Amino acid sequence: MPSQPSPPDENLLSGIAGPDDLKKLPFEHLPRLAQEIRDRILAVTSVNGGHVGPNLGVVELTLALHRTFSSPKDKFVFDVSHQGYIHKLLTGRQDTRFDRIRKADGYSGFLTREESPHDIWGAGHAGTALSAALGLATARDRIGGGEHVVAVIGDATLTCGIAMEALNNIAANTNRLVVVLNDNEWSIDKNVGAMANYLNELITNPIYNRVHHDLESFLKHLPGGESLRRMGSRTKQSAKNFFVPSCIFEKYGLRYLGPFDGHDLELLHRNLHFAKKSDQPIVVHVITKKGKGYDAALGHPERFHGTSAFDISTGKGKPGRKNAPPNYQDAFGAAMVRMAAENPKLAGITAAMPGGTGLGMLRDNFPDQYFDVGIAEEHAVLFAGGLAARGMQPVCAIYSTFLQRAYDPIVHDICLQNMPVTFVMDRAGLSPNDGATHHGLFDIAYLRCVPNTTVMQPKDEDEMVDMLHTAVHAGSPQFIRIPRGAALGVRVKDDPEQLEIGRAEVLRDGHQVVIWALGPMVADAMAAAERLEADSNLSVGVVNARFAKPLDRALLREQATKASLIVTMEDHVRMGGFGSAVLEELADAGAGIPVERIGWPDRFINHGSGVEDLRAANGLSPDAIFRSILARWESLSRVTRPSELTVR
Ligand SMILES: Cc1ncc(C[n+]2csc(CCOP(=O)(O)OP(=O)(O)O)c2C)c(N)n1
Structure with missing residues (x-):
């Protein structure tokens, strides 16, 4: 083989403006390029946070994909797409927006x-x-x-219902599709369930491995194998099936290649080139290591799946704010543990998010009362329904955005049958660095229209535990919204209070403006009320609504006769949410009182550096809230201010 030029001194990555440049690079330079990519990813994610492990695990795979195929003519579809950083770097996105990935003005994660x-x-x-x-x-x-179409899917993601539905349809629809199964044995936590076991068997079974890797030489060593080897591929396939059970992908009508080391660039090239020519849809099964090349991530795949900023040399998280209050998730996990200790019928269910939701604490303390069902939100909801039908008290902790996927089971199975299941909808509100796919801004709207639902949101972690306790004993479908991250740091009572469902809490009296606020917006409402009173001499009341459904109708109707303006505040889209519920209630009551609704606008909200900058960009900063209320008040005083309104 002719000797290849040694890599130039300058950075290889910076010379790659697009996939064509990558293709021009001598093969021997690829390991160095892979290292540069890993360095760049670590440099950026250690500052911004991000999906470290998943990306470090697919560096070689992404290089091989871009050398084998020709994007953008050929189409790559990355599942979840959290592992797309290398793809970004190789497709013209190395500029400063990559340094600000997941931040305002940076690329999306x-x-x-x-x-x-x-x-x-x-x-x-x-x-x-x-x-x-x-x-x-x-x-x-x-x-x-x-063009070629290539889907890249992880071992955990493959367990999703829709992924299996797709698998069931592939061979019927096309004979040209490449599916790369990126198998690192991890979801965010350890992958769970029968499919995970099956894939593990494929990886570890030595006969399977040998047969799949090198069918020819396997056959050669069998008695009479030499003649088998000379036969057609169908005969060879039958011989193979005799020795190893045919693989599940083949049953679905796809060709199967692998499993092989997904960090071995030569193997990757060879197999991807083969797959490219396949006249049958094909699965290429690669084994990768989540966090490859960085010891801290290899040692802690769960923490480095998606992490906040960290110190590269130690892998430790950067110190947070001193005396920061605990997270809602920690308070929820601790409450579940306390409740489970007294109530053997309590069950906690997560769809692959034990760490994110806080339910991992229940797993660690009461494993028999804990279920991780994998990335299977629809199943989680139905499973919870089944538990409830037999007298258990299930608490399903699912991110608000992922619960969208389980809407039909919620309507058809939980609510229609009035199953007593409690849903803790995590990340209700913003997931700021993740962006539009992860914000939980629609759940009130999609739930409050369904009969039998109760939808609530606590103002702090103590009230959250009260709500959890109330919900578990309510005997009907209950939905509790909790935001991502820090709670308020209030003391959580030893004995939770049973709340009256549909009863709001008056926190501040005022007769001109009354703000009805939900969840974390209660604190913003209190601040706005104080400023409106101090700066503008307005009398402003604040109600902690607690329930988006059922509303405290009696209190609302009473206030509509006394105040001149009602303001609603919610960490949710304005359309169809809590404010809409208040409007509907007041319209039904025949109350003509003006209502100013504060919430998220009717557009998808991208990622940003934090909650504050996204709020500021969308008219929801404390100052913008103050100004909206004042402007509405002043517009009323210019027209006729409603007074002495009657309510039916
Ligand atoms: C519907 C849904 N549920 C949960 C998640 C959260 N989530 C993001 S990535 C991930 C694990 C993916 O594992 P795998 O597909 O094996 O890819 P890996 O990260 O291991 O490369 C989970 C559970 C999600 N993105 N979407």
């Missing part, structure tokens, strides 16, 4: 169609890649075009 022509499909929720890729491939087959 996921793939989004508007960011680059190389991103044919945006994602953030798991399990969508196979269906979307199959759609792209089928459209190509129907409309015409020679």
Whole structure:
């Protein structure tokens, strides 16, 4: 082989403006490029936080994909797309916006169609890649075009219901689709369930491995194998099936290649080139290590799946604010442990998010009362319903945004049958660095229209525990919203209070303006009220609404006869949310009182550096809230200010 030029001194990565430059690079330089990519990812994520482990695990795979295929003509669909950082770096996104990834003015931490022509499909929720890729491939087959379509899916994501639905359809629709199964044996936590066991068996079974790797030489060593080897591929396939059970992907009509080391660039190239030529849809099964190349991430795959800023040399998280209050998630986990200790019927269910939701504490203390069902939100909801139907008291902790996927089981199975299941909807409100795929801004709207639901949000962690206690004993479907991150730092009572469902709490009296606020907006409402009183001499009351459904109708109707302006505040879209519920109630009551609704606008909210900057950009900073209320008040005084309103 002719000797290859040694790598130039300058940084290789910076010379890659797009996939064509990558293709020009001598193969021997790729390990060094891989190292540079890892260094860049660590430099950026150690400051911004991000999906460290998933990206470090697919450096070689992404290099091989971009050398084998030709993006953007060929289409890559990355499942979840949290592992898309290398793809970004190789497709013209090395500028300073990469340094600010997941921050205001930086690139998204996921793939989004508007960011680059190389991103044919945006994602953030798991399990969508196979269906979307199959759609792209089928459209190509129907409309015409020679491009390849490649879906990259993780071992945990493959367990999603929709991924299995897609698998069931692939062979029926196309004979040209490459599915890369990136198997690192981890979800965020350890991958769970039968599919995880099956994949593990594929990886570890030595016969399987040998047969799949090198069928030819395996056959050669069998008695009479030499003649088998000379036969057609169908005969060889039958011989193979005799020795090892045929693999599940083959049952679905896909060809199967692997499993092999997903960090071995030569193997990757060889197998991907083979897959590219396949005239049958094909699964390429690669084994990768989450966090490859960085010991701290290899040692803590869960923490480094998605992390906040950290010190590269130690891998430790950067110290947070001194005396920061505990997270809502910690308070929730601790409450579940306390409740489980007294109540053997209590069960906690998570869909692959034990760490994120705080439910890992229940697993550690009462494993028999804890269920991680994998990335399977629909199943989680139905499973909880089944537990409830038999007298258990299930608490399903699911991020608000992921619960969207389980809407039909919520309506058809939980609410229609009035099953006593408690839902703790985590990340209600913003997930600021993640962006539009992860914000929990729609749940009040999608839940309050369904009969039998109770929807509530606490103003602090003590009230959250009261709500949890109330919900578990309510005997009907209950939905509790909790935000991401820090609570208020209030003391949590030893004995939680049973709240009256649909009863609000008056926190501040005032007769001109009354603010009805929900959840974390209660604190903002108190601050706005104080400023309105101090700066503008207005009498402003504040109500902690507690319940978006049922509303405290009696209190609302009474206040509508006394005040001149009602303001609603919610960490949720304005359309269809809590404020809309207040409007509907007042309209039904025939109350003509003006209502100013404060909440998120009717557009998708991208990622940002934090809650504050996203709020500021959307008219929800404390100052903007103060001004909106004042402006509305002043507009009323210019027209006729309603007085002596009657209420039916
Ligand atoms: C519907 C949905 N539920 C949960 C999540 C949270 N989540 C993001 S990535 C992930 C694990 C993905 O594991 P895998 O597919 O194996 O990829 P890896 O990160 O290991 O590379 C989970 C649970 C999500 N994004 N979408």
